[in-house]
Amino acid sequence: MRLTIERGALLKALGHVQNVVERRNTIPILSNVLIEAHDGSVTFAATDLDIEIIDGAEADVERAGAITVPAHLLYEIVRKLPDGAQVRLDLSSDDPRVTVTAGRGRFNLPVLAAGDFPAMSSGTFDTRFSLERSALARLIDRTRFAISTEETRYYLNGVYLHSATGDSGLALRAVATDGHRLALADHPQPEGTTPVSGVIIPRKTVQELRRLLEDAGEEVEIAVSEAKIQFSFGRTTLTSKLIDGTFPDYTRVIPKGNSRVMTVRNDEFSRAVDRVATMAAERSRSIKLTVGDSKVVLAVNSPETGAATEEVEADYKSETIEIGFNAKYLLDISSQIGTGEARFEFADAASPTLVRDGNDPNALFVLMPLRV
Known part of the structure; x- marks a missing residue:
């Protein structure tokens, strides 16, 4: 694998994916970011087995290939490079490390095989719809502060997203509660879409999604199944497992x-x-x-x-x-x-x-x- 990419584009893509990587991991491959170079572009993927974030950028690819490198280490190297630098990533068959070159700087990073990287199978999504970025950000902002941090009540450790009848008709509703307070926000149900039966989006997913929305375009594509939810915008895709539990009947309180x-x-x-x-x-x-x-x-x-x-x-x-x-x-x-x-x-x-x-x-x- 050999490619050249502008430092700003690389930093943005790495910034989107590396946050999902835990600082301490007992499984070494989960500390790494998967880099896949294709013709004219490169994609980056990171996961903690519950959330997967994929992002991409344009690049000058001389030799296609795939490899994984330490996510936080690569991000810190790129972050400290000067603006506008051209970053070269090179992995040769006779060196077990990837070489990162920018200007007069040269860094050799350890690698793990791309084949060992755990990909979250996207599977089949029953419901698909699009939502304005501002509307999704509002639903998150209005509710996420009330998410419970009490792990024993795991079914409260997220935002409950579902379709409900509001004051203005059918609405996409977000609800969160920790038993001491409750937050609820509605947005008109997107036209022509199947109502969402009810899913609990984990707290970490909510936080990561809100961070990614800062760089999103106007529309976010959302896909929902019984076990997973996926958000896509531009080159970025976030896929997450859902909390397997029953959210309480919040209307009673x-x-x-x-x-x-x-x-x-x-x-x-x-x-x-x-x-x-x-x-x-x-x-x-x-x-x-x-x-x-x-x-x-x-x-x-x-x-x-x-x-x-x-x-x-x-x-x-x-x-x-x-x-x-x-x-x-x-x-x-x-x-x-x-x-x-x-x-x-x-x-x-x-x-x-x-x-x-x-x-x-x-x-x-x-x-x-x-x-x-």
Whole structure:
């Protein structure tokens, strides 16, 4: 194998694939990136056996071939090369290493046979549809913060993607919950596509996909089967196993009759929460909201760290209610709402609170209260 490729194109392709490679591996081949040189192009693939990312770039290929080299090592070498450098990768039959040459620099990297690289068989996908990049990014951003990190409840360790009936008709819906909070976002079901019956996309896949979307074009092709999901855009393809489990019936925890409604300027409210939470105990991060006529008072009273209060203007006409929340969870939800209005719908101090974005009727958040 012998090829020459521009440093920027090589760095971009390697950057897309090498993140999936774990830093510590008991299986040596999983530390490597598969390089396959064809006529006029080269592809790169990396996997951890659960996720596979493939990307490609144009290259001047003198001799086709395939080999695997240490992913992070090659990426670091290319990252430190000067902009615009022409990088030459050369593997000869009489040298068990691949030579990377750029300018006056020369690096020899160990290799493993391409035939030993585990490819994730794409198989047959039952459902295929395309989605705008911005729409997919929104579904991820609105929900991923609520993914559970508790490994014993593995079925909550991802985003549940499925078709559901929303306020505006059939929608592609993303849901995530960790049992303390829930995030839900809808997007109109793409026309002419088969409804998605329901799949759980693992947390790592969600994070990698969101990172890759920064360089994606306008459209993302999505293919779904019972065991896998695949996202394709441009030269990039991400294939991932799905979580084999049953997502709980999340609709049961979304409150329907919360009649006490508070509307606040979200940016003012979130900044106040952040300031007052500075005094909260590290373990619980609890903060008390006293919601009364035209205002909400945020308070923390900790025997360990001290006390703090701050008042924020609010539109509220019901009877006064005192309710506690985890300040971090409040801030996570506020970060999704941005500079618009946040609408809080309360029932009582012990029942779930519904939070809506005043600018986005197709998203909602549920927050469980704390005792304060």
